[in-house]
Amino acid sequence: MRKDLVEITTICPDVENSQFVVQSNCPETIPEILKSQSVAANGNSTSYQQCSLPRIKILGTGGTIASKAVDSSQTADYHVDLTIQDLLDAIPDISKVCDIEYEQLCNVDSKDIDQDILYKIYKGISESLQTFDGIVITHGTDTLSETAFFIESTVDAGDVPIVFVGSMRPSTSISADGPMNLYQAICIASNPKSRGRSVLVSLNDQISSGYYITKTNANSLDSFNVRQGYLGNFVNNEIHYYYPPVKPQGCHKFKLRIIGDTFKLPEVCILYAHQAFPPSIVNLVADKYDGIVLATMGAGSLPEEVNRTCLKLNLPIVYSKRSMDGMVPIANVRKNGSNGHNVIASGYLSPEKSRILLQLCLAGNYSMEEVKHVFTGVYGG
Numbered sequence: 001m002r003k004d005l006v007e008i009t010t011i012c013p014d015v016e017n018s019q020f021v022v023q024s025n026c027p028e029t030i031p032e033i034l035k036s037q038s039v040a041a042n043g044n045s046t047s048y049q050q051c052s053l054p055r056i057k058i059l060g061t062g063g064t065i066a067s068k069a070v071d072s073s074q075t076a077d078y079h080v081d082l083t084i085q086d087l088l089d090a091i092p093d094i095s096k097v098c099d100i101e102y103e104q105l106c107n108v109d110s111k112d113i114d115q116d117i118l119y120k121i122y123k124g125i126s127e128s129l130q131t132f133d134g135i136v137i138t139h140g141t142d143t144l145s146e147t148a149f150f151i152e153s154t155v156d157a158g159d160v161p162i163v164f165v166g167s168m169r170p171s172t173s174i175s176a177d178g179p180m181n182l183y184q185a186i187c188i189a190s191n192p193k194s195r196g197r198s199v200l201v202s203l204n205d206q207i208s209s210g211y212y213i214t215k216t217n218a219n220s221l222d223s224f225n226v227r228q229g230y231l232g233n234f235v236n237n238e239i240h241y242y243y244p245p246v247k248p249q250g251c252h253k254f255k256l257r258i259i260g261d262t263f264k265l266p267e268v269c270i271l272y273a274h275q276a277f278p279p280s281i282v283n284l285v286a287d288k289y290d291g292i293v294l295a296t297m298g299a300g301s302l303p304e305e306v307n308r309t310c311l312k313l314n315l316p317i318v319y320s321k322r323s324m325d326g327m328v329p330i331a332n333v334r335k336n337g338s339n340g341h342n343v344i345a346s347g348y349l350s351p352e353k354s355r356i357l358l359q360l361c362l363a364g365n366y367s368m369e370e371v372k373h374v375f376t377g378v379y380g381g
């Protein structure tokens, strides 16, 4: 698993009592690697000495974690002003945990992450997978779940942990949360127990799946919520995972086809439904977009006239939901005997994740049946 472990002895008859030689500044997790390798060797042949720390790549993109306000009591009205190097300077102890290389991909609030930046993040991660033991991406929390979902859907990480991290307070704030969140993200990426868990998110002492996470609180430190449950947490900066490594159920992987360096996804917009939602709004955007996602009321509810309008259109329309919990079942979309040639149920996916999934399906020239299969078969729609 690790390239930087060097075999030093060949006799280890008693795994439980065997001694491992570890550098004094090694992360506490290293003995776990050594132990598991010895167990794999059936307790009778191998022990290892660590000769270097895990290699971690940090990709900086901006967000509140890289922001400054005018004074320390301010937790709003701040701007992105710090580089990834500044952020790392605030956590000098991290040099005891791993060897770091870093790259500034951009420095923006996450509301400004567009397709070009998304592609830079995809490329930065893909190019680092072969060389590093873990990857950390600093990112604004507002759209972090979208980037994490996109990366989970397009990157085959193998066992390498890809950890997204942000903060809710700017760096200048009293009790800024960024340095600790970043420190923990790097510990997650460096820890062998994180291998095989795909895309993770580090925030407020919690470790979550990047695939399932949703930002549910616009202001508090405990901003992310995962109905599927957290994967683990930190106590005294030790990682405690609740489950063995696992990847999200049925996640559909897309292979991005990039021509030259141009990366262009089809355009999909989201419309938020409400009482008296007019069909005219659907017609208005239908000409300008390749697909539409509707944040419906309840579990797929829209005024009947809007349903009829959608069925007349010749573009894919995903019925998602305004509610954070629950799902849109296919039965609520293909109603009254209609075969719903172009309408798709989002299942459990939020509107913003449905949008990305539909973009990826359309970019791959999936047929309507294939698009439905991705949503229906995999996500329970």
Ligand SMILES: NC(=O)C[C@H](N)C(=O)O
Residues within 6 Å of the ligand: 062, 063, 064, 065, 108, 109, 110, 111, 139, 140, 141, 142, 143, 166, 167, 168, 169
């Ligand atoms: N807490 C944050 O990071 C919010 C910020 N507006 C962003 O998404 O970049």
